[in-house]
Amino acid sequence: MTDTLLTVHGLNTGYGAVQVLFDVAFGVRAGTVTTLVGANGAGKSTIMKTLAGLVAPRAGSLLYDGREIVGLASHERVDAGLCLIPEGRLVFPGMTVEQNLRLGAVSPKARSGHEEMLAEVYRRFPRLQERRRQLAGLMSGGEQQMLALGRGLMARPRLILMDEPTLGLAPVMVKQVFEIIRELRDAGFTILLAEQNARVALELADHAYLLENGRVGLSGTGQDLLEAPEVRRAYLGM
Amino acid sequence: MDTLLSGQLLFAALVSGSLYALIALGLNLVYGTLRLLNIAHGDLVMIGAYTAFWLFTLLSIPPVVSFFVAAALCALLGWAVYEGMFRRLLANPGLAKRVEANSLILFYGISVILQNLTALAFTSSSRGYQYLDTVITWQGVSMTGNRLLSLGVAGGICIAALLFLRFHLFGWELRAVIQRREAAQIVGVNLNRVQPIIICAGFAIAGIAGVLVSMTEQITPFMGFPFTIIAFVVIIIGGLGNIGAGVLAGLSLGLIETYGVALTSPGYRSILIYGLFVAVLLIRPEGIFTKAVRS
Numbered sequence: 001m002t003d004t005l006l007t008v009h010g011l012n013t014g015y016g017a018v019q020v021l022f023d024v025a026f027g028v029r030a031g032t033v034t035t036l037v038g039a040n041g042a043g044k045s046t047i048m049k050t051l052a053g054l055v056a057p058r059a060g061s062l063l064y065d066g067r068e069i070v071g072l073a074s075h076e077r078v079d080a081g082l083c084l085i086p087e088g089r090l091v092f093p094g095m096t097v098e099q100n101l102r103l104g105a106v107s108p109k110a111r112s113g114h115e116e117m118l119a120e121v122y123r124r125f126p127r128l129q130e131r132r133r134q135l136a137g138l139m140s141g142g143e144q145q146m147l148a149l150g151r152g153l154m155a156r157p158r159l160i161l162m163d164e165p166t167l168g169l170a171p172v173m174v175k176q177v178f179e180i181i182r183e184l185r186d187a188g189f190t191i192l193l194a195e196q197n198a199r200v201a202l203e204l205a206d207h208a209y210l211l212e213n214g215r216v217g218l219s220g221t222g223q224d225l226l227e228a229p230e231v232r233r234a235y236l237g238m
Numbered sequence: 239m240d241t242l243l244s245g246q247l248l249f250a251a252l253v254s255g256s257l258y259a260l261i262a263l264g265l266n267l268v269y270g271t272l273r274l275l276n277i278a279h280g281d282l283v284m285i286g287a288y289t290a291f292w293l294f295t296l297l298s299i300p301p302v303v304s305f306f307v308a309a310a311l312c313a314l315l316g317w318a319v320y321e322g323m324f325r326r327l328l329a330n331p332g333l334a335k336r337v338e339a340n341s342l343i344l345f346y347g348i349s350v351i352l353q354n355l356t357a358l359a360f361t362s363s364s365r366g367y368q369y370l371d372t373v374i375t376w377q378g379v380s381m382t383g384n385r386l387l388s389l390g391v392a393g394g395i396c397i398a399a400l401l402f403l404r405f406h407l408f409g410w411e412l413r414a415v416i417q418r419r420e421a422a423q424i425v426g427v428n429l430n431r432v433q434p435i436i437i438c439a440g441f442a443i444a445g446i447a448g449v450l451v452s453m454t455e456q457i458t459p460f461m462g463f464p465f466t467i468i469a470f471v472v473i474i475i476g477g478l479g480n481i482g483a484g485v486l487a488g489l490s491l492g493l494i495e496t497y498g499v500a501l502t503s504p505g506y507r508s509i510l511i512y513g514l515f516v517a518v519l520l521i522r523p524e525g526i527f528t529k530a531v532r533s
Binding site: 015016052053054073074075078079090091092093104107151155 | 332407410411413414417418420421422423424425426427428429430
């Protein structure tokens, strides 16, 4: 239990009259990649948004680092080390790459020492350094994904929430994104990954949960889920 | 032809253009960050004008001091409106979506209340005062001191605001909120800090503009509405929420209005302004100065 960074318990969330999540419970252990797989509309993004504080839960508890974060505003969660790389990347289109990155470090804790962090992000993503003066809105989807990731890292997070990081990317880029996720785990980051690309995501996962219609259907190691018949049939096309 | 090329006309165009840019700047900041359509924006100009008028006539306090008083007064009003109404509405994602459309009606109510309270307190007769109205002639251009002051203050604030947005981290936070509100929250921008600061700043700018207007125009409780309209025309021409383009559009509108009237007659003033407005909406509804960027 001591090394569990995030514990979600009894989470119910919805929009208006529609309930999306029903008693969702899962945990994320420090230093691992945990994957949420599931069809479109299963509630993966809603979990991510709830964790980031963009959607308020109706019931349930979110224990992050032993502390209840349900009442915290988004910026307070960023300051606590929780960082969302959103679906659709959501970079600031009218600002340069470097401005986007520096904005990643607006939270008070990240602000000191953001110069070293910027250098580290540039080392990790040389492409961003080449394009540092370009408007983010003029970059390709893959480059924007790198930027969104770099911007997230600028906040010096402990837990990185990645929502559909490969959506709409070319196969080469997809491979590269998974490579980066692996590198980040090896560098000591904890990652919660929501991904439609079930096979690769499960191969990478230390632990995985299958979401079906807003409920956790199955859980186990990535390998367990890869071998589970319902996953093979519904998500891997076998 | 001689009048068209004269420095005199250019000066007049710059004075009104910079004023339009300033008034629209306040409206654009509030719309961009809070998505509130402040139809009472012109009435804040009116409050600024009355502040300058009363301070000058009763206490002989010159407008250069009234700037600060009017700015503080309008900022206080902005703070009251935010704390009293919008903070709770904007904090709830479900309600926040409806606030944008309903803010128009809410602010219309505020506008009517402000106008009528002012009429009740000060009657609706028009007022004015004389300040720095001696004519200075420089290079063949005759200028009154108050118009020169107006150009300097309005231009100065617009330039300062643009530099702030470009170079200061808080300015970047602001642009982040304007471009992608949700993403700004994700990176850790504190909306509970940005939003009240901006509504106060936007209101204060309108108050300052009011002091400028009061030096050269008649002051009545109902003087604000034309400024609201001008400000909306400007920010739609520039692109809603696009601060830099809004300033440029304000300046352009001043030039087009002044030169257009000089070429035709004052009777065409409204036709020019609304004609431009409609033309922009038909041809480039996203605003003339908006850059195309992929989202």
